[in-house]
Amino acid sequence: MTSAVEIKNLTFQYRAGSAEALKDINLKIEEGDIVGIVGPTDSGKSTLLMALNGIVPRSFPGDLSGEVLVNGVNVMEHETFELASNVGIVLQKPDTQIFFPTVEDDIAFGPSNLGTPRQELLSRVDFALDATRLRGYESRDPNTLSGGEQQSLAIAGILAMRPKVMAFDEPIAMLDPIGKRKVLYVMEKLVKEHNLTVIIAESGADVEQVVEITNKIAVLLNGKLVAFGRPREVFTQILKENVGGSISPSVAELFMRLRKHLHVEEFPITVNEASEMLSHELRKKNVPPNFGGPRERTTRTGETAETVITVRNVSHTYPTGLEAVKKVSFSIRKGEIVGLIGQNGSGKTTIAKHLVGLLKPTNRDATIDVKGVNVIKQPISKVIRVINYTFQNPDEQLFCENVYEEIAFGLKQLRYREGEIQQIVKRMIELLGLEQYQYDVPDALPTHIKKLVTIASVLVLEPRILILDEPTTGLDKARIDMIVGHLADLVKKDTLDSLMIITHDMDTVAQYCNRVLVMSEGGMVLEGTPRSVFSRTDQLERLSLSPPQIMQLANSLSSYGIPNDLLTVDEMTETLENIIMHEGQ
Amino acid sequence: MSTFLQYRSLNTPLHRLHVVTKSIITLTLLALLVVWMDYRFFLFLDLVIVVMYVGAKVPISWLWLIPTILVTVFPLTLVLSTFLYSPALFRVYPLAEISKTFAMISLPFFGTLKLTYGGLLWTAGVTNRFMALPVFFLFVYTTPVSQMMDLLARMRVPKGMVLAVGAMFKFIPLLVSSFSTTIAAQKLRGWDLAAEKNPIRKVRKAMPLLIPMLRSTSFVADELTLAAEIRGFGSSARYTPIREFKLSIPDYLMCSGFVVLLVSAFTMYVQYGTGLI
Numbered sequence: 118m119t120s121a122v123e124i125k126n127l128t129f130q131y132r133a134g135s136a137e138a139l140k141d142i143n144l145k146i147e148e149g150d151i152v153g154i155v156g157p158t159d160s161g162k163s164t165l166l167m168a169l170n171g172i173v174p175r176s177f178p179g180d181l182s183g184e185v186l187v188n189g190v191n192v193m194e195h196e197t198f199e200l201a202s203n204v205g206i207v208l209q210k211p212d213t214q215i216f217f218p219t220v221e222d223d224i225a226f227g228p229s230n231l232g233t234p235r236q237e238l239l240s241r242v243d244f245a246l247d248a249t250r251l252r253g254y255e256s257r258d259p260n261t262l263s264g265g266e267q268q269s270l271a272i273a274g275i276l277a278m279r280p281k282v283m284a285f286d287e288p289i290a291m292l293d294p295i296g297k298r299k300v301l302y303v304m305e306k307l308v309k310e311h312n313l314t315v316i317i318a319e320s321g322a323d324v325e326q327v328v329e330i331t332n333k334i335a336v337l338l339n340g341k342l343v344a345f346g347r348p349r350e351v352f353t354q355i356l357k358e359n360v361g362g363s364i365s366p367s368v369a370e371l372f373m374r375l376r377k378h379l380h381v382e383e384f385p386i387t388v389n390e391a392s393e394m395l396s397h398e399l400r401k402k403n404v405p406p407n408f409g410g411p412r413e414r415t416t417r418t419g420e421t422a423e424t425v426i427t428v429r430n431v432s433h434t435y436p437t438g439l440e441a442v443k444k445v446s447f448s449i450r451k452g453e454i455v456g457l458i459g460q461n462g463s464g465k466t467t468i469a470k471h472l473v474g475l476l477k478p479t480n481r482d483a484t485i486d487v488k489g490v491n492v493i494k495q496p497i498s499k500v501i502r503v504i505n506y507t508f509q510n511p512d513e514q515l516f517c518e519n520v521y522e523e524i525a526f527g528l529k530q531l532r533y534r535e536g537e538i539q540q541i542v543k544r545m546i547e548l549l550g551l552e553q554y555q556y557d558v559p560d561a562l563p564t565h566i567k568k569l570v571t572i573a574s575v576l577v578l579e580p581r582i583l584i585l586d587e588p589t590t591g592l593d594k595a596r597i598d599m600i601v602g603h604l605a606d607l608v609k610k611d612t613l614d615s616l617m618i619i620t621h622d623m624d625t626v627a628q629y630c631n632r633v634l635v636m637s638e639g640g641m642v643l644e645g646t647p648r649s650v651f652s653r654t655d656q657l658e659r660l661s662l663s664p665p666q667i668m669q670l671a672n673s674l675s676s677y678g679i680p681n682d683l684l685t686v687d688e689m690t691e692t693l694e695n696i697i698m699h700e701g702q
Numbered sequence: 703m704s705t706f707l708q709y710r711s712l713n714t715p716l717h718r719l720h721v722v723t724k725s726i727i728t729l730t731l732l733a734l735l736v737v738w739m740d741y742r743f744f745l746f747l748d749l750v751i752v753v754m755y756v757g758a759k760v761p762i763s764w765l766w767l768i769p770t771i772l773v774t775v776f777p778l779t780l781v782l783s784t785f786l787y788s789p790a791l792f793r794v795y796p797l798a799e800i801s802k803t804f805a806m807i808s809l810p811f812f813g814t815l816k817l818t819y820g821g822l823l824w825t826a827g828v829t830n831r832f833m834a835l836p837v838f839f840l841f842v843y844t845t846p847v848s849q850m851m852d853l854l855a856r857m858r859v860p861k862g863m864v865l866a867v868g869a870m871f872k873f874i875p876l877l878v879s880s881f882s883t884t885i886a887a888q889k890l891r892g893w894d895l896a897a898e899k900n901p902i903r904k905v906r907k908a909m910p911l912l913i914p915m916l917r918s919t920s921f922v923a924d925e926l927t928l929a930a931e932i933r934g935f936g937s938s939a940r941y942t943p944i945r946e947f948k949l950s951i952p953d954y955l956m957c958s959g960f961v962v963l964l965v966s967a968f969t970m971y972v973q974y975g976t977g978l979i
Contacts, residue, residue: 214932216847232939
């Protein structure tokens with residue numbers, strides 16, 4: 118029987134690249150499989166997906182050797198459009214994949230291109246609408262859909278071409294937790310009901326959700342396939358061998374740490390599996406309620422700390438009439454690392470842009486005070502020395518010939534003297550560990566280093582508060598830890614008064630934040646410590662959010678005495694080790 | 703949110719019209735803007751355009767460039783009119799009247815220039831052709847790209863060109879959004895283009911925008927090409943439009959009205975010089 122995908126000795130090097138993006142890949146994927154291709158950022162996942170329909174090397178030239186067969190068809194012998202009904206690829210950003218002003222028109226685009234007769238075209242559109250649960254949305258403008266729905270539309274557009282294999286390049290990276298769940302549900306349904314083969318590339322930040330639906334995992338590291346097989350087998354292997362550990366689900370990492378105490382051959386990868394295995398252990402012990410739960414993380418200086426940001430009654434209505442922010446009020450104290458979370462379109466970025474003066478409130482009674490600076494009245498040039506902001510995509514900002522110049526740019530704009538500039542830039546480079554990159558061209562840097570350079574380029578103005586907009590998108594856990602961990606340290610060391618992180622990544626919030634603000638439909642609806650916010654599971658569900666995997670596990674084990682507000686792998690490890698050692702005494 | 707040059711689904715009378723009707727209206731308005739140089743005619747045309755623009759709820763903010771264009775173009779064209787002045791340009795107004803000088807200006811290199819009423823009329827007629835921009839905006843705002851592509855496909859326009867039109871309307875809003883982010887990001891690094899008054903230094907100071915913008919343009923173009931190829935773009939098969947072409951009664955009425963207007967205007971223009979100055 119022919120495999121859905123067969124890759125033989127595939128090696129590829131981009132023409133502009135200095136190293137091979139793919140190294141001797143051999144992989145067989147069978148019909149009906151859902152395969153996760155997991156690997157850190159820049160490990161070759163996207164290149165591998167693009168090779169499935171010949172976009173690599175046709176649109177991205179380079180040296181390719183080996184063979185890629187999809188349903189027995191050698192993709193190198195056919196044009197991309199000829200393969201469209203064999204293999205479909207869904208990219209990360211829905212906005213570049215949606216071409217038309219209505220859902221129905223957009224779904225029809227692919228089969229229309231292939232000259233499908235109108236009756237068949239309409240039936241394919243119907244099929245795609247049903248399969249992706251977009252029925253009822255036919256005439257909707259895609260711009261009015263949520264992030265999850267837009268990605269479902271991108272999937273529908275590919276599905277209407279009736280491919281036998283569908284490949285997804287980080288399809289849920291930009292979605293809120295419920296949006297992620299919706300899209301994964303659609304993928305699972307496609308396999309079950311339509312016998313498709315699905316391949317999902319994932320950097321690690323969303324691996325916990327992705328493994329819920331996969332039956333095989335392939336791990337790529339530096340362009341090499343280091344493991345392939347059942348998910349539990351693969352994650353156990355890479356954790357034990359200590360390769361690519363940062364791409365494993367939190368519960369697998371937890372079992373890796375507890376392996377001395379829990380003698381299991383394969384680590385669990387989902388909350389249900391972990392919960393089942395741990396309840397078996399915990400049933401044997403009589404654990405008192407809320408045993409040894411870790412203490413609440415608070416701000417270093419608690420309620421008495423200086424208030425650094427005060428926002429009162431801020432509303433913002435865009436010229437189109439969209440009321441993005443409605444009478445929002447909050448304050449932030451020194452030492453707080455604030456996670457600003459909420460579903461796509463809830464107003465997070467709009468309110469954050471007000472804090473740095475990029476947007477002004479559209480109501481008159483609003484006030485924004487940041488360390489004594491009236492942000493509404495002061496020019497941006499004054500505000501940015503007190504509070505600053507970094508955007509998600511470094512490529513929309515970097516332009517200098519090397520990293521040093523990039524960091525020095527802001528100081529030059531503010532007319533610092535050359536000696537001062539050298540001193541401050543040197544300090545900044547050391548602070549963020551960019552010494553080895555300082556004379557490199559920013560364009561050629563890996564994604565996470567580019568992000569660090571953009572952070573350095575605003576931190577150099579010595580603001581006391583920094584806002585990071587979606588710093589984790591497309592990064593694996595190790596690189597997220599490198600960036601966010603570094604900045605959290607700056608707050609601890611008093612270099613920064615406060616840090617605000619706008620994110621969909623609940624693990625990052627759980628790991629680094631000591632305060633959470635939750636927005637929904639333009640309003641501030643919930644706030645508190647991560648522990649208190651994430652423990653309101655019903656409310657979070659209504660807000661399209663969900664707690665981190667470890668907290669879900671803690672919740673499921675609460676009847677065995679495990680505190681239900683544990684947030685991180687460290688906390689859960691500590692608690693479980695205490696229980697095991699307690700029993701030993 | 704209504705991005706620049708992006709269609710918005712609204713239920714205005716103009717939005718409800720068929721793409722064929724809107725194309726006829728647009729072409730008629732554009733043709734009349736070209737031929738009607740006399741302010742007595744083009745002001746009527748302008749009024750029609752303004753009423754349609756407001757009625758279709760096209761964002762006024764899209765017109766931000768028009769005052770700049772007018773302020774720049776009008777005086778230049780007026781100066782130019784002193785060189786291009788020829789009695790042959792005028793077929794309606796009496797030559798004696800339009801040759802009268804109403805002002806004289808001295809310019810370096812050019813010396814003293816006489817500004818005539820004829821030059822003023824000609825300048826007004828030429829400058830008014832920029833009303834083509836609101837007409838274009840009106841069409842773009844009220845017509846989905848899919849309908850434009852349908853129309854072009856039925857007119858047997860080559861598929862590559864049809865899809866290029868589609869991609870262009872997708873490309874511009876994505877670029878506008880990316881450019882706004884770049885401007886905001888650079889402002890947060892202390893960059894301020896408005897503060898620089900010297901035009902040469904101003905161009906040099908635009909570098910922090912230009913490079914990321916070029917990068918974004920190339921990135922967006924690559925992404926769109928990739929997305930289009932994945933969706934079968936490039937196939938030699940004939941494009942299948944999703945809808946039947948059906949015109950409603952208001953469509954027939956509007957089409958007939960504008961076709962009559964266009965034909966009559968051209969006949970009168972050719973026969974009697976109607977609309978000329």
